[in-house]
Amino acid sequence: MKIQKIFYYIKSVLLLCKESKSKINFILSLLRLNSFYVFKNNLNFEIKSLLDLLILKETVIDDYYQLKKIEGTNPKIIVDIGGGFGDFSIFAAKLFPDAHILVFEPNPILSRFLRWNVSFNNIKNITIHSYAISNKREIQIDISGEPTKTSMFFDRKKVSNTIKVKTKRLPDIIKKNTIDFLKIDCKGGEWDILSNLSSQELTKINIISMEYHNQYIINLDEKIVKKLNQRYIIVQKPDIFDKSIGHIYATKK
Template sequence: MPLRRLPNGWEIAQVDPGEAAFLYREIFVERSYLRDGFPNPTPEVIFDIGANIGMASMFFAQTFPDAFIVAAEPAPEPFAALTENFRRHVRGGVTHNVALADREGTRRLGYYPNATAESGFYADQDSETELARRLLVERGLSPAQAEAVAESRHKLSYIDCRTTTVSALIREHAVDHVDLLKIDVEKSEIEVLAGIEEPDWGRIRNVVMEIHDFDDRLHQVLTLLKERGFTCETEQETELSASDIFMIYATKPV
């Protein structure tokens, strides 16, 4: 498995160098999963749902070194890198080769081997290729170059993966609270939340998630979280202003 050294000095396993560099910038440099006062209190238990190669888990391990981290990733290549990265950098953490959903079972995953972080149950090759093309043009590539790169990164295949639920993971690890639930699952966010049984909502203190706002999903998710006692903030990156992608930071009063 190819290795790379991050700017912070850590050597990590990766699938694609460009994707790893992008994730490092987004998570370690821009600190996309943290905000002033969020999460609160300091997390002791973190669930990383849609972990990919584990960049978020490694960031959480660096930022909250005493936290117990559970990570879930369904695709085989990112999961292999995730497992190696936990061995190197996430002391005492646990990885699961599984997708999170509203029930336990098996489901078909749309998988981009050259853009693994964009894989998901709702993979839309045309729209995801077009978004990548537009972003690459904005970053300085010519339209022809952007088209070629976007198409090469979005060769779509399919794999069957096992699914489980957040509540099943809570039971498996016998944790009585989840201080930070991070979700990045490429359009299946509502299904992950639907896999939280009602008694377990009281165990969850902070949620950070990327949400794709199709079929009014942003409103649905915000309503669900607010009904369960969370205060929510929504943000959208400037370069994604023409997309349906937002971030939600949800916390309960201490």
């Protein structure tokens, strides 16, 4: 498994180098002497860590959330729950300039980072909301580690820095919009978001593309599949290195 990971990282570096506008700048970013990565299509991201580079590779180059599957369908509303530093939402804005993209990112560090990347790319069709999506009125999140690993699930004895964040319910968003594409990556908060959606509310979401995290909730993937199975065609793909996480792509029947 370790050898497989090494080959995966080498391949990732080569792909990122190939897709970068400037090979020199890419090498500098690998060495942490430069904090920017620029794609050949001029999408520009400020990055804070090597993990951010890997996230960019998976989201944009690998099309992890399978956004390109809906090219030519003219989506009007795309929702990004767990916006991070803007990798998905900026990629979506580039692919679908006529779509309105709603982004939700409660971590204040990532939210500032996200706003900067959106502004730097001069993108006008993204609206950023600095709160979480949850059925609870308020949740507490861990912000003591790597920002892109922010979660509402943590060991209170081991975590040194947490904050309470305001929330909004997904049904309240659905009341106002039919969602053409819903992306979710919120490190264990997936079930809190989806569990109370009614069958009628699910009819207003055309595609759900999400990462699940069984390490936070046992058999979470099975719960999600059971919840969506009646109304969606589901494709599930476990992570090749960590079977506790994976991707679900659900298309409305």
